[in-house]
Amino acid sequence: MTGSSAAAARRPRRLVLGLAGACHPAPALVVTTVSVLLAAGVGLSTGRVALLGLAVLTGQLSIGWSNDRIDAARDRATGQADKPAATGRVPVEAVAAAAGLALVSTVVLSLLLGPLAGAVALAGVAMGWAYNLGLKATVWSGATYLLAFATVPTVPYLALPGHPWPPWWAPVAGALLGFGAHFANVLPDLRDDAATGVRGLPQRLGPRAGVVVMACALAAASVVLGFGPAAASLAFALTASAVGIAGAAAATVAAVVAPESPVAFRITMAMAVVDVGMLIAAIA
Template identity: 40%
Template sequence: MKYRKPRGQTISLVLAAHPVSAAAMTAVVTLAAGLSGRPALECLLVAATVLSGQVTVGWLDDVLDRHRDKQAGRLDRPVALGWVDPGTVTFAIAVVVLLLVPLSVANGTYAGVAHLTAVGSVWLYHLWLKRTALSWLPYAVSFGLLPAFLSYGGLGGGMHGSPPTIAMTVLAALLGIGVHFLTVLPDLVQDKETGVRHLPLRIALRTGAPKLLLVSVIWTALVSAGIVTAALTVGLGQ
């Protein structure tokens, strides 16, 4: 493995959380909350909730994949590089989960259950389904629950809002599948070498990566356009 100068524990923990993807996901969901008419305080709660969940997902990924990342010579994975101990990252996950549960429930009971289930679904992806042909399923479930998290959301525990529209739920799930394909495509070579046989790799071996990338981009763009159209017509909640 090539050498990179070690970072401090705090910086290493931040980098291990996949900060770019965590921030992007947080920004998108928070923006959606704002566009749906939620007040500023509730949007801040949404941001804190989503960011907490995304941080645990990034950390879990780095801990579970540390041996594969080391084998592949990844220079962007602090745990594989030895900058931070896996036990430290695991402890950090436990600490943030203690915040994640009350933060999720603070959005409302149904919203909290939807968000915790969405996070748990992505955990399941990293724990097991990432290596199978069902790798798309956790992304579909996780993204498909986001409209429920937003439509049922409100400030404080209890029941708020209304069920999400079927159109928004289905489109969000389809968007999750597209995001899954786009995020794993850059690592196809590493995944093939380390035995991670997720669905995108299985398809790419038959069609070729460039063609799959094109289809994935078109799929994601069309679904995103569908979400915007649905938001302007049927709306988020029933």
């Protein structure tokens, strides 16, 4: 194989790896996993669980790819070495095309869940795109996370026969968890955001107040999850609350000790999976 043909053979692999890195894979996989577990937990059929999982995954991919495409110049200016679009490891045109294809896919797949479930699912995706397109730099940045994460436990219920609304505490816990995740995700980037003029809610509050808000939101999510279900025992309520408070404390320590590290955000994502397990236990 000549050098030129070998290079040509490597291009598709580099493109795939670049797109995989540009889609924000960890949050996309966590949100998809959480949604699939919830869908199975509320009693959706295997086919409907798979459909919901694909709808959520494509929506998350569209959000992740659009974020890297929109922020490519900013990420390049701040030296973000882990951003494939900013470093040139994948062409920005390819990232934009992938985001568009994923967006079309999630619209089709979401609507196959039913008009109401599909509309709510797409509202969550719209919040992610709105954040990327400019709300991240406004005081309303946290509202996009609140609304988007509230849809995560709502869609599986609406996809059931009869389209029942979820119990109030499920979307409330999801919204609080998302609000905390917003702060955990942004806190490591406060310095870069200041350099590029991004002034969302966490940036306006600053690192000290931001850590407090993050901890309170994460802890509150688990307290709501513990005490919200009317049929839950006191032992369950106390356990769920204790687990959530412990997780919030761990995320707070991580954010204070290593403010530029993504550890706090990773703890938040782990808490999301744990909270889903407790939610399923509460409705079982």
